[in-house]
Amino acid sequence: MPQRHSKNNNDLAFFTYDERKKLGYGTQKERLGKDSIKPFDSCCTCLQPVVDPLSCGKGHLFCKECVFECLLAQKKDIKRKLATFTQQQKSDKEDELEKITVEKQRELDAFVRQNNSAVSHQQITGHPGDRHEFHGANSVRVTSYEEEALRTMKAFWLPSATPGAVERVSAPSSDTICPEGNEKLKLKDLFPVVFTEVRNREKKEVDLDGFRYMCPSCSVTLTNTLTLVAVSSCGHVFCKRCADKFIATDKVCLDCNKPCRAKNLITLEKGGTGFSGHDENLEAKAFKHVGSGTGMGLSRPTTKL
Numbered sequence: 001m002p003q004r005h006s007k008n009n010n011d012l013a014f015f016t017y018d019e020r021k022k023l024g025y026g027t028q029k030e031r032l033g034k035d036s037i038k039p040f041d042s043c044c045t046c047l048q049p050v051v052d053p054l055s056c057g058k059g060h061l062f063c064k065e066c067v068f069e070c071l072l073a074q075k076k077d078i079k080r081k082l083a084t085f086t087q088q089q090k091s092d093k094e095d096e097l098e099k100i101t102v103e104k105q106r107e108l109d110a111f112v113r114q115n116n117s118a119v120s121h122q123q124i125t126g127h128p129g130d131r132h133e134f135h136g137a138n139s140v141r142v143t144s145y146e147e148e149a150l151r152t153m154k155a156f157w158l159p160s161a162t163p164g165a166v167e168r169v170s171a172p173s174s175d176t177i178c179p180e181g182n183e184k185l186k187l188k189d190l191f192p193v194v195f196t197e198v199r200n201r202e203k204k205e206v207d208l209d210g211f212r213y214m215c216p217s218c219s220v221t222l223t224n225t226l227t228l229v230a231v232s233s234c235g236h237v238f239c240k241r242c243a244d245k246f247i248a249t250d251k252v253c254l255d256c257n258k259p260c261r262a263k264n265l266i267t268l269e270k271g272g273t274g275f276s277g278h279d280e281n282l283e284a285k286a287f288k289h290v291g292s293g294t295g296m297g298l299s300r301p302t303t304k305l
Helices: 017-023 064-115 144-151 203-209 240-250
Strands: 026-031 053-055 061-063 228-231 237-239 265-267 283-290 297-301
Touching (some): 053 064, 061 064, 237 240, 240 265
Antiparallel strands (some): 053 061, 228 237, 228 265, 283 297
16 A cells, blocks of 8 residues: 555655645735626725726726715815815914024124124133033033024923924825726716616516617627727717727717717726725735744735736
């Protein structure tokens, strides 16, 4: 009988294939299922079926209420940051003005003292409290800058005198961004999206399989496997095949006969949420290594799916 030494060996300087497999060592791959993919008719913010759908120029779908709340919150945040930045600039100007005033007053006092005495101010002696006077062999002359530095010196061992870093605020941007694509987005850039519901089907059947929209041109049921194109001038959604074959050629919507141009054809984004890949990246990977002295595999999730 052949021995099973290869599967039970644990005295080698390296792990065998069977040992790595048991410990979960190496790169593990898993194909994402339907539950990990966002449906094409779901909002990019709330991940629920869209209500009064709106789309940006990059093809990201949002509920009207969700995108309005998001943009309004961004405007409030921009207004708050702008007020903080304005207050910071005002404080900087006041500090600079105060510093200039103190410096001018110091120069004026030195000029007055020098003109009112027969000798220079550095040579005046006899005053016991004069900071410029030598009081012994180990004494040092303290200048006004050193005195100010000593007066404002911070002490790390005293809680009341511990130095603190001043938080600086940079100038905020006044542009609102798309919560999905991170590009500049304004309310006027959004356009309504109109899906064509499947005809001659009962409501129970639509709720059962979830396929309730179709292409108004070829009547193909819209799913995540199809690339969808929306006409920004009227909002109707078609499959990419009909859009490239008819709309791009005739430059007119096939549903409402409204004129459109090539720039009005917006490809809708579909597929993954923030936790999964989409389109061609439908495979999740996890890199695992063996912990030191534990005998168990410690997983390190990858940042790229």
